[in-house]
Each structure stands twice: as structure tokens, then as C-alpha cells.
Amino acid sequence: MNLAPIFATPFATVSLAGSEGFNPALLSLFTERAQASFRDPALPARPFCFRSREDLFEWDAEPVARLRDEMLAALCSVVMAASLYSEVEFNALALQARARFIIVRPDGYIPAASAPLASWCALYCVAAPPPSPTRQDSGALRLYETRLTTMFMDAANSRLRPPFGAAHHVWRPVPGQMAVFPAAVGHEVALNRSDEDLVLVAARARFAAPAQEAMPPW
Secondary structure (H helix, E strand, O other), X not given: OOOOOOOXXXXXXXXXXXXXXXXXXXXXXXXXXXXXXXXXXXXXXEOOEEEEOOEHHHOOOHHHXXXXXXXXXXXXXXXXXXXXXXXXXXXXXXXXXXXXXXXXXXXXXXXXXXXXOOOEEEEEEEEOOOOOOOOOOOOOEEEOOOOOOOOOOOOOOOOOOXXXXXXXXXXXXXXXXXXXXXXXXXXXXXXXXXXXXXXXXXXXXXXXXXXXXXXXXX
């Protein structure tokens, strides 16, 4: 018998180099700019969750430039590791990315969605509250398994071992760490049940092949 997973979904966590140096500066900068002039007007205003415009990587600020370089380098490493490209072939691809900062305040959350017009998502943690002693899912990133939603469930397939099970995946943000996963995967950040802010940077990315003439506008 040969038993193998056939529809695996890549998910990676990466620790960004130098995060101890630029995270405090990012936290100060984001706290200062969490105001109406920086909020994304295309998204619903939520009293306990601030989401900036998606122009973060274009800011003229040294800690943001360091974060951008580290995030994109780590993202490329993950994508290359999951692909069949050689290093030379992968380096010929043109990376496009958009990013925003997010402050999830106490009783705030990020609603479930997938990232449009992108192939990959990256979620970086700048600051996070201590784990909740009563709610382990407080402020956690949830990634939803949707491939098996039409499966008939019975006693034989309700307790499949990993990686065959249909359970959702949970990642708890840790300052300095980044999660990377396909943009089509539905995901959310659960209700922040602590009394401190959760500060994140969310990026969506895509890659253009050499001589590819156009990509859809963001």
C-alpha cells in the first residue's frame, strides 16, 4: 500500500532577522499613524480594528524599509522552497506586493476573507499580547479548510490523522514571526480577548513571469 497526501496546502512560519531592532520603531510609527488620514477608505470602519491603506511598502521610513526587505526576502524563500523553479529561474520573476498595517484592539478582530488578485499572503507580527489563560484562540490567525466541505462525514473519516484531516489550522502571532500561505485560503484573526493591542502587517504578493505583458490592477 502507498498512502500519500495529494492536495497539500503550503504554510510556513519565518522569524525575521533584526526584528528586535525595528519592531519598537514600527510600533511607535503605527500607533502615531492609526488615524483617519491613513485608514483604508475601501474597508468598513471598525471601532476596534484599524486597517491602513495598502501603501505601507511605499512609505519613506527607515524601519518600514527594513521590514519590507525582510518580509519580501522571507516570502521569496518560502515560495521558492515550495516550487519547482531553480534559483536562476525564480530570480527572473518580478515580485509585486501590497501591504498594510493593522491594529487589532481589545474586542477587535479581522473578518474572514481571502486575498484577491494575489497568489500569496504574508502576516507579520509586530506586537502581541501575552496568551490568554482562558481563551487560547484570542487574536489567533485561523486558516480555513474548505476543500472537504461537501464530504459526507461518518465514523470512518471524522478522525483522520494529519495531514488527511479536515480541521482548520491555527497560528498564534508572535512578535518577529511571519506566516506565509496561499492567498486563496480563507483566513481571519479571531477576537482579541486581551486588554492589549495586537499589531500586524499584512501583505499580498504575486509574481510575473519574464516577458509577461500585464497583470490585473490591484
